[in-house]
Amino acid sequence: MVAIVYERLHETRVIPLDHRPHLSGRITGYMGDARGRWAGDTLIVETTNVKGSVRLTSAAGPNLRIVERFTRSPSGSLERSVTLDDPSAWTRQWTFSMPLRLVDDAQQPLEEACHEGNYPLGNMLSAARASGGGEQPR
DSSP states (O other): OEEEETTTTTEEEEEEEEEEOOOOOOBBBTTOOEEEEETTTEEEEEEEEEEOGGGSSSOOOOTTTEEEEEEEOSSSSSOOOOOOEOTTTOOOOEEEEEEESSSTOOOOOOHHHSOTHHHHHHHHHHHHHHHTTSSSOO
16 A cells, blocks of 8 residues: 555545555545556556546546556656546546655755744744745845
């Protein structure tokens, strides 16, 4: 199993890697039914059975199939590509990709949360700038 945690939505996808088949198409879920496998250094995750309420903001229909590829490079970056396929919605499948790179080893993730009126965040950023951890505003 592989678990992917999405902080923004407070969701965790648990993805089996044991070659089990997808669930019946009658069983749908908010994040779909994911199955993963390794191809060399790339984790490939195929998701089907995405619940209809998620598709309300998309052209995708009940036959939506999502294939994600996560590849770690020797530099430490992670390349994520996502291919969406639904012949009832699009004339062909389409793919987008996103390189995820660290600036340096000291880079820490920034919490994904609503920061309106979040004074501690501004204080942390100004303290980091004052200590030489970032560029001073002009």
